Amino acid sequence: MSRPRPIPGTTLFDGEQAIKGYALNKMCYSFNSAANREQFKQDEDAYCGRFGLNAQQREAIRRRNVLDLIAAGGNVYYLAKFAGILGLDVQDLGAQQTGMTKDAFKAKLVAAGR
Amino acid sequence: MARIVGAVTTSHIPAIGKAIARNLHEDPYWKPFFDGYPPVHRWLEKVRPDVAVIFYNDHGLNFFLDKMPTFAVGAAPEYRNADEGWGIPTLAPVPGDQRLSWHVIERLIGEEFDLTTCQEMLVDHAFTIPMALMWPGTGPWPVRAIPVCINTVQHPLPSAMRCYKLGQAVGRAIESYDEDLRVVVIGTGGLSHQLDGERAGFINKAFDIEFMERLPADPLWAARRSISELIELTGTQGIELLMWLAARGALGGEATTIHANYHIPISNTAAGLMVMERRAA
Numbered sequence: 001m002s003r004p005r006p007i008p009g010t011t012l013f014d015g016e017q018a019i020k021g022y023a024l025n026k027m028c029y030s031f032n033s034a035a036n037r038e039q040f041k042q043d044e045d046a047y048c049g050r051f052g053l054n055a056q057q058r059e060a061i062r063r064r065n066v067l068d069l070i071a072a073g074g075n076v077y078y079l080a081k082f083a084g085i086l087g088l089d090v091q092d093l094g095a096q097q098t099g100m101t102k103d104a105f106k107a108k109l110v111a112a113g114r
Numbered sequence: 115m116a117r118i119v120g121a122v123t124t125s126h127i128p129a130i131g132k133a134i135a136r137n138l139h140e141d142p143y144w145k146p147f148f149d150g151y152p153p154v155h156r157w158l159e160k161v162r163p164d165v166a167v168i169f170y171n172d173h174g175l176n177f178f179l180d181k182m183p184t185f186a187v188g189a190a191p192e193y194r195n196a197d198e199g200w201g202i203p204t205l206a207p208v209p210g211d212q213r214l215s216w217h218v219i220e221r222l223i224g225e226e227f228d229l230t231t232c233q234e235m236l237v238d239h240a241f242t243i244p245m246a247l248m249w250p251g252t253g254p255w256p257v258r259a260i261p262v263c264i265n266t267v268q269h270p271l272p273s274a275m276r277c278y279k280l281g282q283a284v285g286r287a288i289e290s291y292d293e294d295l296r297v298v299v300i301g302t303g304g305l306s307h308q309l310d311g312e313r314a315g316f317i318n319k320a321f322d323i324e325f326m327e328r329l330p331a332d333p334l335w336a337a338r339r340s341i342s343e344l345i346e347l348t349g350t351q352g353i354e355l356l357m358w359l360a361a362r363g364a365l366g367g368e369a370t371t372i373h374a375n376y377h378i379p380i381s382n383t384a385a386g387l388m389v390m391e392r393r394a395a
Contacts, residue, residue, distance in 0.1 A: 004340070004342035008312070009314075010310075010311045010313050012269050012342070012350070013269055014270070015269075018179060025179055026178070029174055076309050078174050079310075080174075081198070084198075085199075090309050090382045091381070091382065093309065097314045098312060098314055109317065109378070112378050112379065112384070113319065113377070113384075
């Protein structure tokens with residue numbers, strides 16, 4: 001599979017990522033249902049097992065680490081549903097991925113408008 | 115014959131749905147954003163569309179990676195919203211126009227756009243938030259809708275030029291329809307933003323402003339660029355400007371800006387809004 005010139009700090013969700021992340025993304029897609037979110041919360045490991053997540057994906061879920069989830073094939077649109085369970089908004093996710101505090105990340109967004 | 119009365123392009127950030135529900139229009143954070151919309155309401159009251167054709171991207175509500183259409187056109191009697199996993203209020207179903215949907219589908223496939231057709235289709239915040247911004251309140255929707263979904267989830271995405279040409283074909287399809295209808299085309303998403311990766315928080319004000327300035331008279335300025343170039347310039351989700359190019363394509367001809375607003379930030383996003391009409395020949 002050919003890939004365009006890389007963009008720093010960016011993973012395009014192409015075929016290679018799609019293959020790698022299918023189980024993880026399928027699990028996160030299931031979180032559209034409130035009943036499924038509840039089942040996940042009751043027993044995270046069993047829920048991950050049901051979708052066949054590999055060790056890397058389970059560890060990234062356990063650590064709530066967005067960059068690791070992306071590295072494990074996660075697609076941001078489905079990962080957003082996992083973040084929803086955790087009560088994290090997109091500034092929380094941005095802060096975590098950039099190693100900033102949430103306030104610093106929000107200040108960076110405001111600065112982009114100047 | 116049906117006629118396109120104009121195009122509206124707007125951001126569709128989920129946080130807007132929560133802000134509407136909490137009535138935060140006058141809140142200092144939200145006011146510069148919501149203040150952009152009353153001129154759109156006045157314009158819509160003037161042009162009185164019967165139908166809205168809405169170019170949007172699904173974020174994992176109706177479509178999953180098991181079956182991911184590049185272009186999907188709704189042909190349903192109504193369009194419902196549902197739980198997306200992180201809790202925004204759902205809206206009343208929006209009525210469809212199945213006869214016009216099938217006319218558009220037939221014309222598009224006749225022009226070699228190989229579509230997915232959907233007689234059932236859940237529509238996510240990228241469809242419902244623009245509806246709520248265009249027609250606020252709790253009354254019945256004053257328009258019927260036709261959703262046109264463009265894939266931005268799974269790469270390879272359709273090129274910007276292809277999306278622009280899809281829009282042009284939608285415009286021709288509408289204007290060949292035998293019923294006397296006024297149609298507004300709406301493109302939702304953008305402008306620059308990136309949610310994922312170490313580059314999260316990326317915003318490109320200079321590009322967005324030039325994009326908005328050029329869109330009416332020179333849409334090819336953006337449409338001729340590659341997807342990877344556009345992502346580099348606008349962020350991984352800034353690529354939603356594909357919806358703006360499709361809506362601009364549907365409007366056709368020479369266009370002029372009736373109204374515009376731009377504000378940074380709403381959530382992680384540069385929020386943009388435009389109303390365009392075709393320039394009188």
